[in-house]
Amino acid sequence: MARTVLFHELGGPEVMRLEDVPVGEPGPGEVRIRVEAIGVNRAEALFRAGVYIEPVRKFPARLGIEAAGVVEAVGDGVTAVRPDQPVSVVQTFSPNDYGVYAERAIVPASAVLPRPEGLGAVEGAAVWTPYVTAYGALVEVGGLRPADTVVLNAASSSVGLAAIRVADRIGATPIALTRTAAKRDALLAAGAAEVIVTESEDVADRVLSATGGRGAELVFDAVAGPGVRELARVVADEGTLLEYGLLSGEPTPYPAFDLGMPALNMRTYTMLETTTRPDRLRRAAAFVASGLRSGAFRAAVDRTFDLTEIVEAHRHLESGTQIGKIVVTV
Numbered sequence: 001m002a003r004t005v006l007f008h009e010l011g012g013p014e015v016m017r018l019e020d021v022p023v024g025e026p027g028p029g030e031v032r033i034r035v036e037a038i039g040v041n042r043a044e045a046l047f048r049a050g051v052y053i054e055p056v057r058k059f060p061a062r063l064g065i066e067a068a069g070v071v072e073a074v075g076d077g078v079t080a081v082r083p084d085q086p087v088s089v090v091q092t093f094s095p096n097d098y099g100v101y102a103e104r105a106i107v108p109a110s111a112v113l114p115r116p117e118g119l120g121a122v123e124g125a126a127v128w129t130p131y132v133t134a135y136g137a138l139v140e141v142g143g144l145r146p147a148d149t150v151v152l153n154a155a156s157s158s159v160g161l162a163a164i165r166v167a168d169r170i171g172a173t174p175i176a177l178t179r180t181a182a183k184r185d186a187l188l189a190a191g192a193a194e195v196i197v198t199e200s201e202d203v204a205d206r207v208l209s210a211t212g213g214r215g216a217e218l219v220f221d222a223v224a225g226p227g228v229r230e231l232a233r234v235v236a237d238e239g240t241l242l243e244y245g246l247l248s249g250e251p252t253p254y255p256a257f258d259l260g261m262p263a264l265n266m267r268t269y270t271m272l273e274t275t276t277r278p279d280r281l282r283r284a285a286a287f288v289a290s291g292l293r294s295g296a297f298r299a300a301v302d303r304t305f306d307l308t309e310i311v312e313a314h315r316h317l318e319s320g321t322q323i324g325k326i327v328v329t330v
Contacts, residue, residue, distance in 0.1 A: 001020040001021065001022055001023070002020070002021060002023050002102050002103040002104040002105075003018050003019070003020060003021075003102065003103045003307065004018070004019055004020070004021040004062065004099075004101065004102035004103070004105075005017070005018055005019075005062070005063055005064070005099075005101035005102065005307070005310050006019050006021070006060040006061065006062060007048055007059070007060065007061055007063070008059050008060045008061075009059065010048070010049060010050035010056065011048070011049065012048075012049070012314075012318075013045075013048075013310075013311045013312075013314035013315050013318070014311060015048065016048065016063070016310055016311055016314070018307065018308060018310065019060075021102070023104045023105075023106065024106065025073060025075070026073055026074060026075035026078075026106050027075050027076075027106075028075050028076040028077050029075055029076075029077050029078060029108060029109050029110075030074075030075040030078070030106050030107065030108055030109060031071055031073070031074050031075065031078060031081060031087075031106070031107055031108075031109050031112050032071070032072045032073040032074075032104060032105070032106050033067065033069040033070065033071060033072065033087065033089065033100070033104065033105050033106075033107060033112070034069050034070045034071075034072050034103070034104055035067050035068075035069040035100055035102055035103055035104060035105055035330045036067075036068055036069045036070065036121035036124075036125075036329070036330055037067065037068045037069070037121040037122045037124065037125035037126075037304075037327055037328065037329050037330065038064055038066065038067045038100055038101055038125055038307070038327065038328040038329075038330065039066035039067065039068075039125040039126050039128075039129055039325055039326075039327055040313055040314070040317055040325070040326040040327065040328060041065060041066060041129060042157075042245065042247075042317065043065060043091075043095070044063045044064060044065065044095070044101075044314075045314055045317055045318060047061075047063065047095050048061075048063060048314075052095070053270070054094060054095075054096065056096065057096045058096075061095075061096070061099075062095070062098070062099025062101065062102075063095065063099050063101045064095075064099040064100035064101035064102070064105070065089075065090075065091035065093075065095060065099075065100065065129070066088075066089060066090060066091065066100065066125060066128060066129045067088070067089045067100035067105065067125050068086070068087070068088045068089070068115060068120075068121040068122070068123075068124030068125040069086075069087065069089075069105075069121065069330075070084060070085065070086055070087070071083050071084060071085045071087055071112070072104065074109070075109070077109075078109045080109060080112070080114075081109070081112050081114060085114060086114070086115040086119075086121075086124070087112045087113060087114055087115050087124075088112070088113050088115050088124045088125065088127075088128050089105075089107050089111050089112055089113075089128075090111055090113060090128045090129060090132060090271075090275055090281075091111065091129065091271060091272065091275055092108055092110045092111040092272070092275045092276055092281075093107065093108050093110075093111055098111075101307075101310065101328070102330075103307070103330055110278075111275075113128065113285055116289050116292055116293065119292065121329075122299070122301060122304060122327050122329065123298075123299035123301070125325075125327050126158065126299040126300070126301050126324075126325040126327050127162075127288065127292065127297065127298075127299045128288065129158070129159075129271065130157075130158040130159045130161065130162035130300070130325065131162045131165075131166065131284075131287075131288040131291070131297060132271060132274055132275060132281070132284045132285070132288060133159045133162070133244070133271040133274070134159055134162040134163035134165075134166045134220075135166055135274070135284045135287050135288065136269070136271060136273060136274030136275075136280060136284055137163075137220055137242055137244060137269045138150060138163060138166055138167060138170075138172075138218065138220065139166070139170065139287070140273075140274060140280050140283070140284070141242065141267075141269055141273065142217075142218045142220070142240055142242055143218075143240075144167065144170060144172050144217065144218050145170070145171075145172065145217075146170060146171030146172060147171065147172070147173075148172045148173070148216075148217040148218065149172065149173045149174075149175060149207075149210070149211050149214075149215075149216040149217055149218075149236075150163070150167050150172055150173070150174055150175070150216060150217065150218040150219070150220060151175045151177065151203075151207055151216040151218070151219045151220070151231070151234060152164065152167075152174055152175065152176050152177060152192075152220050153177045153219070153220065153221040153222055153223050153227075153231065154177070154178075154221075154222040154223055154245070154247060155174075155176035155177055155178055155183075155187055155192065155195075156176075156178055156183040156186065156187060156322075156323045156324075157222060157324075158300055158302075158324050158325040159222065159244070160176065160220075160222070161187075161190050161300045161323075161324055162297070162300070163220055164176060164187070164190045164191045164192050165190065165191055165291070165296060165297055166291075166297075167191075168191045168296070169291055169296050169297075172217075173193045173210075174191065174192050174193055175192065175193060175194045175195075175196065175206075175207060175210060175216065176190075176192035176194070176195045176196070177195075177196050177198050177203060178195060178196075178197060178198065179197070179198050179199055180197060180199055181197045181200070183323055184197065186323050190300070193210075194206070194210055203230055203231070203233075203234065204230060204233040204234050207234040208234060211236070214236050214237075215234050215235055215236035215237070215239060216234050216235060216236055216239060217236050217238075217239045217240075218239060218240050218242060219231050219232075219234060219235055219239070219240070219241045219242065220242050220244065221241065221242065221243050221244070221245070222244055222245030222247055223245065223246075223247045223248050224243050224245065224246045224247070224248055224250075224252040225246070225248025225249070225250035225251070225252055226248070226250060226251075226252075226253065227248065228241065228243070228252055228253065228255055228266075229253065229255040232255040232264055232266070235264060235265070238265070239265065240265040240266070240267065241264065241265065241266040241267075242266075242267060242268075242269050243266070243267070243268045243269065244268070244269045244270065254266060299324075299325065300323070300324030300325055301324055301325050301326075301327055302322035302323050302324040302325060302326055303316065303322065303326055303327075304326075304327045304328070304329055305326070305327075305328050305329070306328070306329055307328055307329070307330050309328070310328060313326055313328050
């Protein structure tokens with residue numbers, strides 16, 4: 001038996017319960033992990049509330065797509081990791097099929113990455129989703145190159161902070177957007193070339209000024225909604241507006257025709273575009289591991305909670321006050 005977070009109905013953080021659940025043995029292509037730390041992601045709050053990109057298929061439902069721990073057992077055909085090996089878990093699976101909010105969890109072997117030497121459990125639960133998401137979007141999909149400019153909306157999130165460092169590492173210029181001035185210093189410290197406070201500054205004017213009127217080759221937006229109209233104004237010729245979240249909760253227009261920009265490139269992105277393609281995941285893991293070894297990349301942990309405090313952890317997530325990753329320890 002293992003303490004496991006379950007929810008029996010859709011709703012807010014209060015619907016989550018910590019219950020004793022049988023674990024069992026890993027099947028073919030699966031790995032059983034003794035979980036040490038869990039990375040909390042916005043996707044889990046959306047799934048719990050019933051507004052994720054896929055609905056909950058049955059109750060009780062599990063949660064959790066990112067964790068760090070130690071391999072306890074492997075199923076038939078698993079050769080990439082071994083028992084007693086420190087590992088991290090990234091999402092290659094549906095939350096309807098697996099969940100890591102637990103003391104012990106079974107996950108697909110495709111979701112397990114060896115944890116680099118010297119990387120602790122808390123850091124191991126906080127680096128992979130942000131950096132793999134950022135790398136996959138900016139490099140694999142967005143084609144960001146040295147000397148390009150990328151505008152990052154919701155830049156104080158764990159993915160936003162990782163995107164700043166990914167852009168810096170490849171020689172691009174990251175411009176961070178934040179709603180209030182409270183997070184300006186943290187974003188500059190993370191490596192942002194410029195920080196624009198959206199509640200008091202004109203985003204288009206600032207970006208166009210910073211780029212000599214050229215605009216940004218890539219805009220990486222977690223907010224969506226009506227604000228895409230303003231973001232579209234800063235996209236450079238042949239640039240891309242990349243949507244990877246819906247924090248606004250509002251319908252998102254396609255702004256090209258409103259602005260007389262019929263050639264606007266605008267598309268969505270999810271981390272699964274990277275993690276479910278083995279070649280992309282292999283390149284992403286190598287890129288992130290290299291950055292960790294060099295010190296260019298590091299975990300940005302906002303706050304830790306105990307597994308018994310999972311409801312409080314989700315309430316903190318939904319407050320929007322965090323800078324970086326929320327991690328739950330087990």
